[in-house]
Amino acid sequence: MVPPVSEVEVARRSYRRSRQRRSTWVAVASTLVFAAVLVVGTVSAPGWQRTQESFLDPGVARRALPLVLEGLWLNLRVLVVAAVCVLALGLVVALLRTLRGPVWAPVRLLMTLYTDVFRGMPLIVLLYIIGFGVPGLRLQGVPTDKVVLGATAIILIYSAYVAEVFRAGIESVHPSQRAAARALGLTHRQTTRLVVLPQAVRNVTPPLLNDLVALQKDVGLISVLGAIDAVRQAQILSATTANFTPYIVAAVLFVLLAVPTARLADWATARARRRQQAGGLL
Amino acid sequence: MTDPTPAVEQPVLRVRNLVKSYGDVPVLRGVDLDVDEHRVVTLIGASGSGKSTLLRCVDLLEQVDDGQVWLDGQDVTDPRVDADAVRRRIGVVFQAYNLFPHLSVLDNITLAPRRVHGVDRAEAEERAVALLDRIGLAGRARAYPDQLSGGQAQRTAIVRALAVQPRLLLLDEVTSALDPELVGEVLALVREVAEGGMTILMATHEMGFARSAADVVCFLEGGVLLEQGPPEQVLVDPQHERTRQFLRRVVAAGRL
Ligand SMILES: Nc1ncnc2c1ncn2[C@@H]1O[C@H](COP(=O)(O)OP(=O)(O)OP(=O)(O)O)[C@@H](O)[C@H]1O
Ligand SMILES: [Mg+2]
Numbered sequence: 001m002v003p004p005v006s007e008v009e010v011a012r013r014s015y016r017r018s019r020q021r022r023s024t025w026v027a028v029a030s031t032l033v034f035a036a037v038l039v040v041g042t043v044s045a046p047g048w049q050r051t052q053e054s055f056l057d058p059g060v061a062r063r064a065l066p067l068v069l070e071g072l073w074l075n076l077r078v079l080v081v082a083a084v085c086v087l088a089l090g091l092v093v094a095l096l097r098t099l100r101g102p103v104w105a106p107v108r109l110l111m112t113l114y115t116d117v118f119r120g121m122p123l124i125v126l127l128y129i130i131g132f133g134v135p136g137l138r139l140q141g142v143p144t145d146k147v148v149l150g151a152t153a154i155i156l157i158y159s160a161y162v163a164e165v166f167r168a169g170i171e172s173v174h175p176s177q178r179a180a181a182r183a184l185g186l187t188h189r190q191t192t193r194l195v196v197l198p199q200a201v202r203n204v205t206p207p208l209l210n211d212l213v214a215l216q217k218d219v220g221l222i223s224v225l226g227a228i229d230a231v232r233q234a235q236i237l238s239a240t241t242a243n244f245t246p247y248i249v250a251a252v253l254f255v256l257l258a259v260p261t262a263r264l265a266d267w268a269t270a271r272a273r274r275r276q277q278a279g280g281l282l
Numbered sequence: 283m284t285d286p287t288p289a290v291e292q293p294v295l296r297v298r299n300l301v302k303s304y305g306d307v308p309v310l311r312g313v314d315l316d317v318d319e320h321r322v323v324t325l326i327g328a329s330g331s332g333k334s335t336l337l338r339c340v341d342l343l344e345q346v347d348d349g350q351v352w353l354d355g356q357d358v359t360d361p362r363v364d365a366d367a368v369r370r371r372i373g374v375v376f377q378a379y380n381l382f383p384h385l386s387v388l389d390n391i392t393l394a395p396r397r398v399h400g401v402d403r404a405e406a407e408e409r410a411v412a413l414l415d416r417i418g419l420a421g422r423a424r425a426y427p428d429q430l431s432g433g434q435a436q437r438t439a440i441v442r443a444l445a446v447q448p449r450l451l452l453l454d455e456v457t458s459a460l461d462p463e464l465v466g467e468v469l470a471l472v473r474e475v476a477e478g479g480m481t482i483l484m485a486t487h488e489m490g491f492a493r494s495a496a497d498v499v500c501f502l503e504g505g506v507l508l509e510q511g512p513p514e515q516v517l518v519d520p521q522h523e524r525t526r527q528f529l530r531r532v533v534a535a536g537r538l
Contacts, residue, residue: 180381184369
């Protein structure tokens with residue numbers, strides 16, 4: 001398949017290869033130097049000895065790991081449920097905001113109010129309001145479980161954000177696409193469902209994945225209500241061992257959890273950019 | 283006002299005194315137009331003269347300010363008329379942004395037959411492939427719009443409009459977003475469709491095409507149809523000074 005290449009091209013390729021090798025070496029060397037400076041700088045700090053003992057105690061870490069992991073399992077379950085609910089609720093709110101016609105005016109107003117309130121409210125405050133306020137009402141049938149209440153607060157706040165992301169995505173679809181769909185005889189609803197939404201969702205996948213990264217760590221906030229999650233476990237352990245290492249263990253676990261999602265978000269962003277450039281005109 | 287008595291030769295499209303403004307800007311100031319069955323009518327006129335607006339009003343994508351539009355004798359500007367039902371009888375191809383980028387060529391073409399006209403998938407796809415075969419694109423049925431050339435995309439859009447067997451085909455400058463060498467293949471398809479008996483109303487800047495393929499040429503200027511008639515008359519021996527001026531500019535731009 002590959003046609004024989006000219007000598008000029010062979011020379012060009014070998015030059016590019018040597019440049020490539022050189023760049024790799026430079027990158028590795030500079031990373032090593034940078035890391036060395038960082039390590040030496042930290043270790044030679046006057047308080048390093050004490051800090052190491054109270055934050056990086058290997059024995060404490062080993063003992064904390066299984067318990068913190070157990071807590072993380074709760075975080076993970078909350079995360080999955082919250083992510084699914086947030087996507088569904090966010091989409092519904094976004095769609096309700098785009099409804100036209102006078103009958104829907106109160107619904108539109110309500111949804112606008114919802115996004116304004118919950119985007120503006122600090123998550124920690126809502127956690128307290130729902131986590132401690134709702135059980136105080138002593139209403140029949142309303143859950144009093146800390147995990148459920150915490151997850152509810154997180155879902156309410158995140159759905160407001162995600163609704164706005166979806167709405168931006170819906171508005172980013174070129175109006176001609178809607179016109180083309182209506183011209184084919186599709187109804188307003190069919191147009192939204194079959195033409196506008198698929199494109200909108202595709203456009204907003206990268207920002208949605210970024211929100212997922214944020215959500216992953218914010219599920220750790222249910223600990224303020226007393227739910228025994230990874231953060232809460234670390235808190236208990238650090239109190240009993242008089243050592244901060246369990247917090248570091250929890251932090252490392254949360255970061256490890258976020259890395260794959262962050263990479264996925266990068267990949268989706270790059271793919272979206274490529275596609276936008278490829279299909280520029282039509 | 284009642285419907286005009288349906289003559290023996292009722293036009294597919296009849297437009298009377300069509301008025302449309304955007305805000306304070308009047309775009310159409312009383313347009314009268316008939317498109318008879320199996321005829322090709324082209325709209326010519328300067329950029330901004332309202333060609334697209336006229337086509338959009340006919341397809342009910344814009345609400346008219348005054349006047350009436352009849353499709354097969356039915357007054358479609360009556361607010362009680364179901365606009366979706368009217369659009370099902372009209373095929374439209376715009377200048378750009380026609381195809382849905384998230385759907386394959388095949389799905390683009392079968393969307394309306396399946397979702398609007400209730401044709402089942404197998405039959406819709408069979409018909410779509412037959413249509414694609416006619417334009418030599420059957421091999422690209424699974425491709426996505428961004429993998430097509432501009433000409434291929436526009437021909438696909440025309441085929442998509444035809445897939446629902448419309449009564450009337452509206453074409454809005456379907457070649458003006460294309461490179462010159464791609465214009466020919468699209469116009470060849472339009473010509474073929476016209477020879478197949480389709481009734482067509484098209485806005486175009488391609489005077490050569492209007493001259494050879496149109497039955498009627500309409501010159502739109504200042505919001506009215508200043509002149510209409512067979513191409514030999516309007517394009518070769520126009521009655522109005524404005525038409526002559528417009529054609530001189532077109533000739534100077536090398537488009538006739
Ligand atoms: N949605 C809109 N809002 C406001 N003004 C508009 C709108 N659409 C069109 N116009 C104006 O109406 C006039 C006619 O536009 P139209 O698109 O019908 O022209 P055209 O004859 O199709 O031009 P072209 O040959 O450039 O496509 C223009 O002055 C345009 O600026
Ligand atoms: Mg136009």
